[in-house]
Amino acid sequence: MSNQDPAARRSTLRTEALRVADDVLFPTAAGVDRTGVVPPSHWRALADAGLYGIAAPVEAGGPGLEFGEVTEILEVLVSGCLSTAFTWLQHHGVVISLSRTPNRSLRDELLEPTVTGRLRAGVAYAGVVPTPPRMTATRTDDGWVFTGHAPFVSGWGTVDLLQISARDTETDDVIAAILPTAELPTAVRASPVELTAAAATSTVSLQVDGLPVPDARVVSRVSIDEFFANQNVGVRLNGTLPFGLVRRCTALLDVAGRAPAARRLRERADEARMALDSAMDDATALLAARADAARLALEAVAALVAARGGEALLHGSDAERLFREASFILVAASRPELKDLLVRRFAGEPDSR
Numbered sequence: 001m002s003n004q005d006p007a008a009r010r011s012t013l014r015t016e017a018l019r020v021a022d023d024v025l026f027p028t029a030a031g032v033d034r035t036g037v038v039p040p041s042h043w044r045a046l047a048d049a050g051l052y053g054i055a056a057p058v059e060a061g062g063p064g065l066e067f068g069e070v071t072e073i074l075e076v077l078v079s080g081c082l083s084t085a086f087t088w089l090q091h092h093g094v095v096i097s098l099s100r101t102p103n104r105s106l107r108d109e110l111l112e113p114t115v116t117g118r119l120r121a122g123v124a125y126a127g128v129v130p131t132p133p134r135m136t137a138t139r140t141d142d143g144w145v146f147t148g149h150a151p152f153v154s155g156w157g158t159v160d161l162l163q164i165s166a167r168d169t170e171t172d173d174v175i176a177a178i179l180p181t182a183e184l185p186t187a188v189r190a191s192p193v194e195l196t197a198a199a200a201t202s203t204v205s206l207q208v209d210g211l212p213v214p215d216a217r218v219v220s221r222v223s224i225d226e227f228f229a230n231q232n233v234g235v236r237l238n239g240t241l242p243f244g245l246v247r248r249c250t251a252l253l254d255v256a257g258r259a260p261a262a263r264r265l266r267e268r269a270d271e272a273r274m275a276l277d278s279a280m281d282d283a284t285a286l287l288a289a290r291a292d293a294a295r296l297a298l299e300a301v302a303a304l305v306a307a308r309g310g311e312a313l314l315h316g317s318d319a320e321r322l323f324r325e326a327s328f329i330l331v332a333a334s335r336p337e338l339k340d341l342l343v344r345r346f347a348g349e350p351d352s353r
Contacts, residue, residue, distance in 0.1 A: 076244070086198055094178065125164070128167050147210055163178045176221075179217055191207070258303070268296055269300075
């Protein structure tokens with residue numbers, strides 16, 4: 001695929017995403033939900049389709065996709081299988097970090113295999129979001145010592161690399177390091193988190209007690225203000241989750257003979273997507289648009305449940321699974337501000353802005 005001209009390569013990636021979502025992921029989504037395991041063939045299909053490197057710039061071996069092209073592919077794959085796509089979604093943050101890092105040796109070691117999907121990556125950055133932080137970094141002579149708690153880390157036992165972030169105890173800077181999961185010492189203890197939806201994400205809670213992190217594994221160091229300024233991109237990427245659910249619900253509504261309802265939900269999704277994209281430079285507006293998208297996903301699933309009737313009450317049916325997944329989307333990658341917005345929307349209260 002890399003030998004194609006850029007326009008053809010972008011078109012091929014979109015086509016491949018649609019094929020993988022509809023022909024590989026969705027037909028087995030109920031089984032993944034039932035067993036709580038993403039089959040290795042899913043990861044191979046994503047890698048074979050070139051979909052692990054979609055966020056990488058051309059100079060890093062990526063396809064040079066526009067941001068909207070990346071988010072469309074994310075939506076498409078979420079529509080296939082939420083567990084698979086959510087785990088895979090974390091990978092792209094690591095690809096972006098490696099493509100931008102001043103740590104040339106780390107970039108040379110890891111960027112190419114992460115772009116191709118030979119190495120799969122996950123992230124643990126939520127420990128730096130609250131104040132005081134849950135994860136801290138203390139400087140040593142040749143690196144850092146990380147200590148703290150990361151409450152939700154997906155892909156455990158599946159990912160080869162983990163990007164873990166912590167706040168410097170002296171400067172409050174955010175230190176991010178990429179570590180091979182197979183080499184993590186006993187200082188890192190994982191406790192499974194039993195989720196009611198997307199359990200196959202293999203999500204754990206990490207307790208970190210004095211984890212040595214050499215400077216050679218540090219991928220970035222930024223001020224806390226810069227860290228939060230860069231979070232809009234992550235909010236937008238996670239904002240693809242509701243639209244993926246809407247895509248699948250509208251497709252199933254079409255099958256159920258509810259084309260007008262499906263058409264209106266697609267129109268509303270287009271409006272919500274436009275609001276998200278136009279708010280990329282405004283964190284407050286972006287979270288408001290993200291809340292609207294999450295609410296739309298829940299309403300799309302409610303429409304599907306109503307259309308399917310009693311069948312939707314059967315454990316393992318598409319509508320039942322998607323309804324549980326809508327609750328996951330309300331909570332996953334959330335923030336206190338987003339929670340407040342959603343509570344106000346569901347309660348019929350005005351936004352506190």
